Amino acid sequence: MKIKKFIIKGKEIIMQSAREQFFQYLARKKLRFTSQRAIIFDVFWSVDGHVSPEELYRLTKEKDRSIGQATVYRTLKLLSDAGIAREVDFSDGVTRYEPYYGQKHHDHLICQECGKSVEVVDPRIEKLQEELAWQHGFTLSGHSMYLYGCCSQCSGKQA
Amino acid sequence: MKIKKFIIKGKEIIMQSAREQFFQYLARKKLRFTSQRAIIFDVFWSVDGHVSPEELYRLTKEKDRSIGQATVYRTLKLLSDAGIAREVDFSDGVTRYEPYYGQKHHDHLICQECGKSVEVVDPRIEKLQEELAWQHGFTLSGHSMYLYGCCSQCSGKQA
């Protein structure tokens, strides 16, 4: 109970900082922190998952019917540029975004049966990726890695 | 010279086997090895790179004006299912296909300046990926990994 409270509080604090970072980013670029952007940010943050622009648009409209779809797309791009959100692509045809602020880098392990995704990271892999790029004379600026398979639950059902 | 000849001959042999495998696959599925499919296969194989369906459609029409775009899409799907081609996604908005028959698995290192791509593979990474999935109770069926960066040529130019 106490732990949960702590976690929740931690999340709020992070949310505040992320919001602040968004604000700072906009200021730096001489852009405005409008009410629409605030609403979209808040909804995006409250979802806290891997959400597509269209899903977010739907959710946002529940808070404010007047917000346009284009603004949602635009705001997600801004959040991306501000380093608060990240695009993820689970190869199922839709691009999603995930909150990325205050989160360590991670990759995804995806169950192709039920669609469940697990966030994973292996420092040894990350290191080897750097090495590998280096060997080919590349300066690595990023990577995307998705592991596809079948989770234990889905494996169980099948057998 | 001798080496080159050997390689070329090797490539032809591989092409023959790939064609054969395509044929076998179609037979197994009770599908037909039509002239259109043969042409599309041949052109695809002769390109030998990372080609988009639209590019392939254009190239194919040079051989046979009557071939339809839908057939190119369909045939690429078939080649994929037959394990002869593989989809690749360099995150530049277009899906490409590469010949995959007789080729070892590989991942891609991509220069974001000039678009050049290098095929790479590191068995240690592959092993760790398996491990990682295993630890989460997943049975791994595949993965996609793209390393993005800047190649030595492009780095040189900038500085």
Next chain:
DNA sequence: TTATTATTGATTTTCAGTATCAAATTTTTT
């Protein structure tokens, strides 16, 4: 032959994402 099945190319449709643009809002300058 006749019936069945698979294939094709043209066309339409879908869908995500982008571009456009006039109206509205905010900021800056007089």
Next chain:
DNA sequence: AAAAAATTTGATACTGAAAATCAATAATAA
């Protein structure tokens, strides 16, 4: 304050990739 400049917005139109539809063919089986 008023006017001018800059930014933002939402509606709408548009794009391009990919899939679905469908009538016409072609190949195969009965």
